[in-house]
Structure formats: C-alpha cells, structure tokens
Amino acid sequence: MAESNIEWTDVSWNPTTGCTHYSSSKNGGNECLNCYAETLTKRLKAMGQDRYKMGFDVVVEHEDALKEPYSWKSPTTVFVNSMSDLFHRDISDNFLRKVFKVMNETPQHTYQILTKRHTRFEKLPDDLIWSENIWMGVSCGTQYSTRRIPALVKSKAKHKFLSIEPFIQEISEIDLTGIDWVIVGGESGNNSYEREKNEKGEDKFQVIDGKVVYTNVLDDNGNKIIEKVIRPMKEEWVRIIKDKCENQNVPFFFKQWGKTKNNPNPNDPTLNKEHRYYAKAGCQLDGKLFLANPTIKNDSIPKINIFGDEFYVMDEFEELNSIWELKSYLPLMNKELYSQLKDNIKKNGLNDPILYMITSEGKKLVIEGHTRLKACIELNKKNIPVKEIKEDFKNLDDIKLWMVKHQFQRRNLSSIEKIQLAYLSKDTIEATAKMNLSKGGKNTEVTDHVDTNAEIAKIAGVGRTTVIRYSSVLDKGSKAIIDKLNKGEISISSAYNSVKNTPEKTIKPKIKVEREPTDIKHYMSIDVATEHLNSGFIEGIVILKNKEQINLMNNIQKSKFGVIIVD
Structure with a gap:
C-alpha cells in the first residue's frame, strides 16, 4: 500500500506493474502519450526499486502484494493498479481470480479499478464475484474513447464510473445512463524532454539525494528539446460534462485544471499548496468546488456561514474553524520559521491562545493564530488554549483590519515591517470607506478613488508622507530597490530618493488636466x-x-x- 496523491482515493495497491500503450493517435487521440505510470516506473527502476526492475513495458504479477489489504487496520478507499492496467492482455485469468478473491474477502475496503481495455469485460471469467465494495471504471478523455462506456454499463460490476482524464478533446456526445460517478481532470504531468542515452541505449541519469536527475539534450541554442507536450483542457469542455452530470443526476468530481494556464481564474485559492483543497493548477470552477465522491462515506465539503455568506472550512479542530480568506490574509510563515515554531510548541506547548469569534450560527471562527493552529493539528496537540474575542465586527473586512492591528500588539516590528503589514489592508480600507460612503449616500454606488494613505499611516503609527513615499517606491521602483526595501537593507527615504532621482526614459508633454468633480x-x-x-x-x-x-x-x-x- 502507498498513500496516493490522487484526489479521489486514499491509497494505491499494485498487485501488477507494467503496461503498454493502448490509446494512440490512430484510434481517436493518444491518451497514453504522457502516461505518469510510465514516467514513474522509469524513475523507480533507476532508483533500484526491485518491483520495477523489469521496466514499464513488461507486465509482472506480484503474488506477494495480494496479502497487503488483509493487514490494513482501517477501512480504506483503494485505487487498484495505479501503475498498471488490471485488464491488460498479459495478466492471466487465474491471477485476476486471486485479486478479486482479496477484494471479496476484505469488504471493509472500497476498491476502485480503472481500465482503457473495455473489450476484456466480455472475456472475463464468469466466476469472478463483483462484490459491493468494487467500483469499476473506464478512462475516456476523447469523444472516440466514449465507445468504452457501453461495455462498462453492460458489465457485472455493481458500481460504475468514468474517469475523463486526461481530458484532451471535446466530448459533446455522451450518455451517462448506468453511470454512478464521473471524474474530470486535465493532463497534469510535466513536459518530457528527449534524454541523453548511454551506450546501452538507456537514459543517462544521476541519483542525487534519493532523486533521479536525468541528463537532458540541448539544441544549438541551449534550449531543452521538447519531445512531448502537455495538452490543454478547455473550460467549455468541462462545462459540457458538468451539465450532462447535472441533467442526468450523476455525481461530478472536478479533479484539477491540469496546467495553471488552463485555469480561467489566476486567483484560484486552490493553487496555493497551503490550501486544504490544493490541486495542481487549481480545482475551482466558478469559484466553487465539485468533489462528489460516492466511494467514500462522507464526501461533503465543510462550510461555515459568516455575515450571510458561505465559506469553505480549512481547519476543523476542537470546535474551531478557519477559512482561507483569513488564514491567507497575513503573509504565510516560511518553512524555516514554521519548523522552529513547531519545535517550540512541541517542547513547550502552546502559550498564546488561539483567538476566535462566535458567528451568528454559534460557530467558532479563528481570527488569530492560524499558523499556530496548523502546528498544533500536525503535532496532535489536545486541549490547546483558546480565547473568545468580543468585537462588533460587521463584515469580513472588519476582521481583516482587526487582524492587522492586532499584529502590532503581538510583535516587535520595525517601521518598514509595520508599513508592510498595514499596507496589506489598502484594498480593505478602500472597500470599507466606499461602503460607508455608499450608506451615507443611501446606497448610491461610489466610484471615486478613496485616499487610504492616512488610514494606513494611522495603523502603522507613521506619518502619511512616509506611506506615500513607500507607495511611490512600490509603483515606480525597480525590483532590486523594492527587494532591498522589504528586506530592510535601505530606508524608505533612501529608496524614495533613488526612485525620485531616476530620470524618466521619455519626456511626456505637459497636458492641462481639467478638474473632474471627483473631489x-x-x-x-x-x-x-x-x-x-x-x-x-x-x-x-x-x-x-x-x-x-x-x-x-x-x-x-x-x-x-x-x-x-x-x-
């Protein structure tokens, strides 16, 4: 058993390894082109893993793996053969019987089998028992490959699902009758490059810190030679499948966009590895998560209602709830500092309480101490100190402003650090000011620019001019100047003078600007x-x-x- 990074399962179990390409450009689209199992097999073979010593093109039945599920203590969702295809022609009927016997005799586990070789359904031994804990699926990432679906529907499997991944062509015609679950995902592997070969024709590589590093061939310009390219998944393709699922009442699981450039939302929070639902290239569609998974007991996504809006819960711990909008508002701690914090809590316990507020529904929402809470969860700490904050928060922006101001009470900060922290609230301050103006004008929309410098200066405890100079450096300064400023290597005055004294590249003609009634x-x-x-x-x-x-x-x-x- 190996813990899986696949979002819709817990672990992978590989009673067989090895495979051969089945889908090609000749039969409607090469779904096997960038096979992750093939790439990973080469890597594991290079690292000396005995189970993969025969390479990818040789299918091997592993008798010793058959006993593994009997030793798993907790009920587990299991992807069968993530590194092979259970219905490959080189896997014997006798070995299939053994695999099914294991699944039949461990009903506490749920097994997910996925294949492209749908034609073998009709040739399977009649004595195979399709117990309730077996989910059978076919891969279909192109319109042509949907021809696998009827064979799946006709099979003896009790539960049937589709994995539309890698989704490399539009699928406009698809009938989901008889299908119990649909997974959608883009092609997500890394680009492959032509590799330098040794005298045996094998890829050249080095093992550095336990990782295989391949030698890549470069062209005349010193660029890597692209051998395979990850194919993009389009947003409209995803919507077609989602709508089909909704129309036919089939659970829909949107795994990920494949590559970041495919994601229509560059601000998708699930792009961040600290997010609870992080996925490669993100997994939100229209700002929502679609993670229906009938193979697990509870696939609900925890949410919390705050000021009338719903938010996804990031952490749940001893009645505490955190949300991404607050957890990520202040800069996330780097790995080194986080490691030190975690060690300190492990040795000395948590001294500063986690601060929370009570929502209108009586839930405890964390408003300070998100990083410490994360460390306590990872350390499995119990009965940690907490404290309720009783403030008259009207909205989420009020909480964000409070969070920034509270940091000045907890931390010993330099002037530049105070301004950097207060500057995080610029958009929040402007939004709050406009909302107050709108209320004053009987809900009239406010489009005027709001001067936030004074409020930022007040929060940071510095002069308004200092904030204006800091803002000017951010707007006009070079990356080198800004980096030095943020690291505290130069003062705001020095950085501002540097920017102010930098000659303009082009002299713009003076234009008389008439006053607009914006003031x-x-x-x-x-x-x-x-x-x-x-x-x-x-x-x-x-x-x-x-x-x-x-x-x-x-x-x-x-x-x-x-x-x-x-x-």
Whole structure:
C-alpha cells in the first residue's frame, strides 16, 4: 500500500506493474502519450526499486502484494493498479481470480479499478464475484474513447464510473445512463524532454539525494528539446460534462485544471499548496468546488456561514474553524520559521491562545493564530488554549483590519515591517470607506478613488508622507530597490530618493488636466456630511442652490468639500 496523491482515493495497491500503450493517435487521440505510470516506473527502476526492475513495458504479477489489504487496520478507499492496467492482455485469468478473491474477502475496503481495455469485460471469467465494495471504471478523455462506456454499463460490476482524464478533446456526445460517478481532470504531468542515452541505449541519469536527475539534450541554442507536450483542457469542455452530470443526476468530481494556464481564474485559492483543497493548477470552477465522491462515506465539503455568506472550512479542530480568506490574509510563515515554531510548541506547548469569534450560527471562527493552529493539528496537540474575542465586527473586512492591528500588539516590528503589514489592508480600507460612503449616500454606488494613505499611516503609527513615499517606491521602483526595501537593507527615504532621482526614459508633454468633480462629495443628508467633516474626511461643507453650481466649484477648489444641494 502507498498513500496516493490522487484526489479521489486514499491509497494505491499494485498487485501488477507494467503496461503498454493502448490509446494512440490512430484510434481517436493518444491518451497514453504522457502516461505518469510510465514516467514513474522509469524513475523507480533507476532508483533500484526491485518491483520495477523489469521496466514499464513488461507486465509482472506480484503474488506477494495480494496479502497487503488483509493487514490494513482501517477501512480504506483503494485505487487498484495505479501503475498498471488490471485488464491488460498479459495478466492471466487465474491471477485476476486471486485479486478479486482479496477484494471479496476484505469488504471493509472500497476498491476502485480503472481500465482503457473495455473489450476484456466480455472475456472475463464468469466466476469472478463483483462484490459491493468494487467500483469499476473506464478512462475516456476523447469523444472516440466514449465507445468504452457501453461495455462498462453492460458489465457485472455493481458500481460504475468514468474517469475523463486526461481530458484532451471535446466530448459533446455522451450518455451517462448506468453511470454512478464521473471524474474530470486535465493532463497534469510535466513536459518530457528527449534524454541523453548511454551506450546501452538507456537514459543517462544521476541519483542525487534519493532523486533521479536525468541528463537532458540541448539544441544549438541551449534550449531543452521538447519531445512531448502537455495538452490543454478547455473550460467549455468541462462545462459540457458538468451539465450532462447535472441533467442526468450523476455525481461530478472536478479533479484539477491540469496546467495553471488552463485555469480561467489566476486567483484560484486552490493553487496555493497551503490550501486544504490544493490541486495542481487549481480545482475551482466558478469559484466553487465539485468533489462528489460516492466511494467514500462522507464526501461533503465543510462550510461555515459568516455575515450571510458561505465559506469553505480549512481547519476543523476542537470546535474551531478557519477559512482561507483569513488564514491567507497575513503573509504565510516560511518553512524555516514554521519548523522552529513547531519545535517550540512541541517542547513547550502552546502559550498564546488561539483567538476566535462566535458567528451568528454559534460557530467558532479563528481570527488569530492560524499558523499556530496548523502546528498544533500536525503535532496532535489536545486541549490547546483558546480565547473568545468580543468585537462588533460587521463584515469580513472588519476582521481583516482587526487582524492587522492586532499584529502590532503581538510583535516587535520595525517601521518598514509595520508599513508592510498595514499596507496589506489598502484594498480593505478602500472597500470599507466606499461602503460607508455608499450608506451615507443611501446606497448610491461610489466610484471615486478613496485616499487610504492616512488610514494606513494611522495603523502603522507613521506619518502619511512616509506611506506615500513607500507607495511611490512600490509603483515606480525597480525590483532590486523594492527587494532591498522589504528586506530592510535601505530606508524608505533612501529608496524614495533613488526612485525620485531616476530620470524618466521619455519626456511626456505637459497636458492641462481639467478638474473632474471627483473631489466633491455630494451628500443627501446634513447629518452624514457633518459626521464626515468631524472625522476629517472632508474639510468643509458648501450649500449650493442647484447642481450646475458644482462646475464653478471644480474650477476653484483646492480642498475636499462636501456639497449639499438645496432646491
């Protein structure tokens, strides 16, 4: 048994190894072109793994592997033959009987079998027992390969599924009658390169730190020679299958986009390895997860309701719940510091409590201590200290601002670190300010730019000018300057002077810009205008007879005014 990285199973069990390509360009699309089992077999063989010493092209039956499932203590979902095809022509009927006997005699486990060789269904021994714990599936990543589906439906298997992976061609016509589950995923392997051969015609390689490193051939320009290219999966193809599943009431599992460039959302949070549902290239579709999996007892995705919106739960621990939107808001700790934190908690326990708030539904939402919570979960700590925070949070942005401000109380930070931390709240501050303005204007949409520098300066405990200079460096400075600034190697003033004194590459002609009425704030209520005057958001209130007079203000104003029209 080996723990599996495949999202829809727990472990893989390989009673046989080795395979040969079955799908090719001649029969509707080469699904076997970038076979991960072939690549991994070569790597394992190079590392001296005895089970793979015959290579990929030789199918081997492993009698010793048949006893493994009997030793597994907990009920397990098992992918059978991730490194081979159980229905390959070179696997004997007698060995198939032995594999099925193991599955029949271990009903506590759920077995998933996947094949491209659908024609062998009709030739299987009649005495094979398809017990309830066996799920049978066929791979079909092209329209042509859907011809495998009828043979699956007619088989004696109690449960049947499709793996549309690698999804390399559009499938517009597909009937899911008799199918109990559909998995979709893009081609996700790494690009393969033509490799340098030794005198025996075998790939040249070195084993470095237990990993096989191949020698790649370079062309005349010093570039790697591409032998195989990962084929993209298109968004519209995925939607066709998803809609088919919904129309025919078939559970739909969206595994991943294959390559990051295939993902229509560059901000997909599941691209981050720290995300609970991380998948190569991400696995969200329209901002949602589709992970239906009837082969496990509970495939529900835990969610939590916060201020009327639902969020996916990242961690569940002793009634605590965390969400990605807060867990990732502050910079994630690097591996070295995290390792030190974990060692400290292991030796001394957790001293600072995990802070949480109570949601309207009575759930405990973590608002501070996400990294420490992760360490406690990994260390299997029990009864960790926690503390409820009773703040009048109105929305998620309020929590984010609180998180940033709280960091200044917990940590000894330099001025640059304070500004960097406070600067994370720039968008949040602007969103909150616009929301408050909108409420003041009776839900009128606010499109004006909101000056956040003063609020950032207040949070960081520095002058507004310092924040403006920091922002200028981020906007105009070179990567080298910004890196030095963020590492604390140069001061904000030095970085700003460097940027300010850098000559422009092109001299832009001076253009007279007429004032737009964006600095004029139009209020419907004198009370709201007075409140904003007292808070310093505006510097004065002007009462005009009609809207036309605003144009006169635009030509002469030098400060921010609030305007009330009295008709």
